[in-house]
Amino acid sequence: MTAQPHSKYPHLFTPLDLGFTQLKNRALMGSMHTGLEEVEGGFERLAAYFAERARGGVGMMITGGISPNEEGGMGSEMSTPKHAQEHRQVTEAVHGVDPNIKICMQILHAGPLAHTPKLVGPSAVRSRLSKLVPNALDEAGVQKQINDHVQCAKMAKLAGYDGVEIIGSAGYLLSTFLVEKTNQREDQWGGNYENRMRFPLEIMRRCRAEVGPNFILIFRIAAMDMLQGGMSWDEVVLLAKEMEKAGATIISTHFTWHESAVPTIATMVPRAAFSGVTGRLRKELNIPCITSNRINMPDVAETVLASGEADIVSMARPMLADAELVKKAFEGREDEINTCIACNQACLDHSFEGKEVSCLVNPRACHETVLNYEPSQAPKKIAVVGAGPAGLAYATVAAERGHSVSLFDVGIEIGGQFNLAKQVPGKEEFYETLRYYARMLEVNQVNLHLNTRVSANDLQQGGYDHVVVATGITPRVPDIEGIDHSKVVSYIDVIRGNVEVGKIVAVMGAGGIGFDVTELIMHSGVSAAMDKEVFAREWGVDFKNHPRGGVTGVVPHIVVAERQVYLLQRKSTPVGRGLGKTTGWTHRMSLAKRGVQMINGVEYHRIDDQGLHISIDGQPQVLEVDTVIVCAGQTPARGLFDELAGSGIATSLIGGAFEAAELDAKAAIKQASYLAAAV
Ligand code: FAD
Ligand code: NAP
Ligand code: SF4
Numbered sequence: 001m002t003a004q005p006h007s008k009y010p011h012l013f014t015p016l017d018l019g020f021t022q023l024k025n026r027a028l029m030g031s032m033h034t035g036l037e038e039v040e041g042g043f044e045r046l047a048a049y050f051a052e053r054a055r056g057g058v059g060m061m062i063t064g065g066i067s068p069n070e071e072g073g074m075g076s077e078m079s080t081p082k083h084a085q086e087h088r089q090v091t092e093a094v095h096g097v098d099p100n101i102k103i104c105m106q107i108l109h110a111g112p113l114a115h116t117p118k119l120v121g122p123s124a125v126r127s128r129l130s131k132l133v134p135n136a137l138d139e140a141g142v143q144k145q146i147n148d149h150v151q152c153a154k155m156a157k158l159a160g161y162d163g164v165e166i167i168g169s170a171g172y173l174l175s176t177f178l179v180e181k182t183n184q185r186e187d188q189w190g191g192n193y194e195n196r197m198r199f200p201l202e203i204m205r206r207c208r209a210e211v212g213p214n215f216i217l218i219f220r221i222a223a224m225d226m227l228q229g230g231m232s233w234d235e236v237v238l239l240a241k242e243m244e245k246a247g248a249t250i251i252s253t254h255f256t257w258h259e260s261a262v263p264t265i266a267t268m269v270p271r272a273a274f275s276g277v278t279g280r281l282r283k284e285l286n287i288p289c290i291t292s293n294r295i296n297m298p299d300v301a302e303t304v305l306a307s308g309e310a311d312i313v314s315m316a317r318p319m320l321a322d323a324e325l326v327k328k329a330f331e332g333r334e335d336e337i338n339t340c341i342a343c344n345q346a347c348l349d350h351s352f353e354g355k356e357v358s359c360l361v362n363p364r365a366c367h368e369t370v371l372n373y374e375p376s377q378a379p380k381k382i383a384v385v386g387a388g389p390a391g392l393a394y395a396t397v398a399a400e401r402g403h404s405v406s407l408f409d410v411g412i413e414i415g416g417q418f419n420l421a422k423q424v425p426g427k428e429e430f431y432e433t434l435r436y437y438a439r440m441l442e443v444n445q446v447n448l449h450l451n452t453r454v455s456a457n458d459l460q461q462g463g464y465d466h467v468v469v470a471t472g473i474t475p476r477v478p479d480i481e482g483i484d485h486s487k488v489v490s491y492i493d494v495i496r497g498n499v500e501v502g503k504i505v506a507v508m509g510a511g512g513i514g515f516d517v518t519e520l521i522m523h524s525g526v527s528a529a530m531d532k533e534v535f536a537r538e539w540g541v542d543f544k545n546h547p548r549g550g551v552t553g554v555v556p557h558i559v560v561a562e563r564q565v566y567l568l569q570r571k572s573t574p575v576g577r578g579l580g581k582t583t584g585w586t587h588r589m590s591l592a593k594r595g596v597q598m599i600n601g602v603e604y605h606r607i608d609d610q611g612l613h614i615s616i617d618g619q620p621q622v623l624e625v626d627t628v629i630v631c632a633g634q635t636p637a638r639g640l641f642d643e644l645a646g647s648g649i650a651t652s653l654i655g656g657a658f659e660a661a662e663l664d665a666k667a668a669i670k671q672a673s674y675l676a677a678a679v
Contacts, residue, residue, distance in 0.1 A: 011305035020214040025059040027326045030316030031106040033064035034357045037076035047093035048368040054097035057326035065108025068152035073114030084159035091160030104163040105156040111173025123184040153207040163216025169254035174200040208247025219243045223253035226260035230549025252290035253278040262539045263586040267342035268426035279309030296340045298329035320365040335439045339432035349581045363670040376402045380465035388416020390655025390668035391470030392437040397676035399444035406447040408454045420495045424516040425527035456643035466650045469641040473634035473656035482607030488628045502626025509631035510569040522594040524561045560594045572601040634660040
């Protein structure tokens with residue numbers, strides 16, 4: 001008897017026959033480096049992390065990148081039976097949940113991006129992202145790299161993996177053989193395209209010969225590498241077809257090199273922006289194709305699959321944000337999905353900074369053995385004041401654990417500052433976090449009281465065992481002559497649309513909020529995050545004609561508001577230096593493309609009818625602006641906490657109210673979750 005198709009997601013929940021084995025559904029957790037392999041007890045933590053996602057219903061998972069040798073230098077290596085033994089903890093944990101769930105190991109040889117002086121490449125061409133020049137491989141060196149990949153695949157099989165994914169994109173070793181910029185060889189491994197393809201194809205052929213027919217081999221291809229002069233469409237298709245002949249089971253499409261100047265996973269990228277490219281490639285092949293990038297909810301996955309753009313949908317960060325994404329979709333509980341907002345703040349930024357990876361909206365990610373929400377043995381009556389991210393996280397976790405929680409906010413809706421953030425073009429995903437929390441308050445039966453300002457007296461009368469003050473921040477008002485001039489406005493009023501913003505504007509303070517407000521006031525028309533064509537136009541991508549790399553010769557075009565904006569800071573460091581490691585450049589580029597003048601080393605003197613009087617490098621000048629928007633940071637709003645001191649009620653202070661400087665939603669949610677797990 002054939003199973004009935006799923007009523008809402010028939011494509012997502014249709015198994016996929018790979019010939020020698022089957023995937024139970026079309027949902028894949030794509031590869032993400034967690035850094036856990038390198039920490040003490042890391043394999044135990046990795047096992048718990050993957051097992052939790054296996055229980056969450058995913059069909060197949062790919063591990064973070066593992067190097068085949070020392071030269072591949074990304075930290076963890078798989079080349080010996082001892083390495084294989086360590087990884088058995090992971091494969092056994094996953095197959096222990098369900099033997100039908102596949103887990104494949106990604107083989108990642110970083111090539112010119114490796115963090116080791118032993119780094120290698122086809123030629124001695126330094127990546128723009130590295131300080132080191134790779135050692136050009138000689139013939140013996142090339143053969144060694146191939147052998148090491150084969151050995152790595154063999155050891156992955158010994159470790160119990162169902163397959164391996166070989167990464168041939170992103171500027172890592174295999175991809176650097178493919179393009180002329182990084183492959184300047186004149187032997188059989190360089191020169192014409194046939195020669196340049198030889199290295200990755202030889203790896204695939206020899207891996208297949210080693211592991212036999214019943215082992216999944218995925219090749220990750222740069223289907224659109226976003227490089228000026230990158231791979232042409234014909235080259236992409238030829239490589240994929242040759243990979244199929246060489247023994248690949250599946251082709252996985254990737255859309256960038258790390259050094260490319262087009263954002264491909266940041267929150268400003270529209271959902272499923274690149275799956276059309278996978279769809280075109282899929283038509284050329286006889287093996288299944290995986291698509292990826294900004295597919296973060298089951299309806300997006302289903303649409304991609306139903307339209308024939310892919311056979312499998314990769315959702316990597318979305319499964320950090322919610323390990324049960326697939327299960328919740330299957331059970332019709334989509335409104336309970338904690339959606340990845342593509343901020344990169346706790347995942348990719350941490351990975352690139354060498355910190356442990358987690359997730360802004362889910363601090364349990366990669367901490368499954370560390371942070372757990374166990375039922376409370378002594379349920380308490382708790383009041384949480386402030387329904388911003390900190391208060392919401394605390395209330396939901398505490399209530400999930402069985403405490404009786406009342407949540408108060410003076411506003412008419414939950415969310416605190418997220419209600420401002422969600423209005424910034426490119427931050428539309430923040431609506432999802434608010435939808436998630438609204439639902440979780442219901443599921444966990446939190447007593448929500450909006451439009452309610454509570455006093456210390458109310459709390460004392462309320463008979464609470466514990467009060468949590470999550471009252472957020474107060475915007476800082478700099479002590480500058482003329483700060484009360486009519487042309488000075490606060491970022492809050494600008495975002496809420498309470499004030500008119502003039503044609504010539506100074507934004508005072510270039511932190512995250514200064515950038516966001518500038519983006520907002522320079523914006524015109526549809527947000528690029530909501531429209532693939534606008535995104536393509538703004539970032540100079542031609543999806544239709546696919547010139548080399550998708551970008552060669554394409555001139556970006558942006559429609560901007562008619563406005564002249566100065567974004568100012570006092571520090572002498574480059575403006576925007578403090579923004580996220582992996583997304584800061586996108587914000588800086590976006591404003592630069594809009595003609596915003598970003599000025600550092602500014603000293604503010606006064607504001608008057610003429611404008612803003614400043615000095616830059618000691619040179620006085622006047623910016624003749626109509627509006628000065630103050631984005632000069634924030635201070636904790638902790639009045640209520642101070643009033644409660646000495647009341648005898650156990651009180652905690654969290655989020656911006658605890659610490660405003662450098663406090664972001666990642667820190668607020670993390671702090672709240674840990675405290676609520678312990679109360
Ligand atoms: P808040 O969000 O400020 O919430 C405090 C709540 O307490 C408010 O709802 C308020 O109404 C309520 N309240 C105050 N006093 C009382 C009282 N006496 N009684 C009842 N209720 C009260 N962070 C990031 O990590 N990433 C981003 O991309 C990002 N973008 C941002 C963009 C903008 C435009 C803004 C403004 C902020 C952004 N932030 C971002 C910062 C992030 O929103 C804050 O760090 C986070 O909201 C702090 O959470 P919180 O719960 O401590 O405080
Ligand atoms: P912020 O990042 O601390 O920036 C405040 C800015 O104001 C700084 O550029 C500072 O730089 C300036 N400033 C501080 N004191 C001043 C004074 N007295 N007079 C004039 N200028 C002064 O704070 P924010 O922009 O308000 O953001 C608040 C929090 O939200 C931060 O933690 C931020 O990370 C987070 N957030 C994150 C994002 C994101 O995309 N990740 C977006 C928005 C907000 P100078 O002193 O050099 O001028
Ligand atoms: Fe997604 Fe941000 Fe979490 Fe990373 S930190 S998984 S981008 S929500």
